[in-house]
Amino acid sequence: MSAVEKRATVGLAGISGLRLFGMFVILPVLALYVERLPGGASRVLLGTALGIYGLTQAALQVPFGWASDRWGRKPVVHFGLAVFAAGSVVAALATDIAWIIVGRALQGAGKDDVLLADQVYGYSTPAMGAIARGEYRSKSRDDIRGSGYVVHSLEAALWSFDTTTSYRDAILTAANLGEDADTTAAICGQVAGAFYGVNGIPAEWLARLTMRSEITDLADKLYANVEESQ
DSSP states (O other), X not given: OOHHHHHHHHHHHHHHHHHHHHHHHHHHHHHHHGGGSTTTTOHHHHHHHHHHHHHHHHHHHHHHHHHHHHHOHHHHHHHHXXXXXXXXXXXXXXXXXXXXXXXXXXXXXXHHHHHOOTTTSOOSSHHHHHHHTTGGGGOOGGGOOOOSSHHHHXXXXXXXXXXXXXXXXXXXXHHTTOSSHHXXXXXXXXXXXXXXXXXXXXXXXXXXXXTHHHHHHHHHXXXXXXXXXX
């Protein structure tokens, strides 16, 4: 891997990680935490707090796309990260469910911005540059391959995520591409899991999850540590 490729890889990983961190970390404990806050007993408000992230993403896709075409993706990505950081602060300092909703809304900076970051860093490999520009989004099912080759697997996983609207459909689409299906589905599962959260995973799949009790126990301990530190 060349220096340019390493820089691009680290940069994209950092952007994606930071952008998804707020949603991925809070989902396992949010329902328990908000019960102690004013308004937190309302399941409607809890559902709004969980879902407003995705709603804001959908609302900002067109404006961010327009802004990216006009001013370039790099400043738009920087602006999105700044808004996301502001939302994280608002949600962390929230004293009731309403402010958590406001913070989560600010955090939702757009699914497109997660998938597309082609102008932030250069690419010496044309195939990776094509993925970063989202060229796979215009491809048909017959054009996508999950061969196990890293470029093909990444493209197939992102295509499966982008062309579906739920965790279940994303994973099934990735697996049904055939060839190296477990690799494609595993990559897609990480992206889809971070985007849809644990509540998006089908209950019957969770029931068959290996070491589910150990994973749940770790989540409970994490929540307990958060409680003790407050």
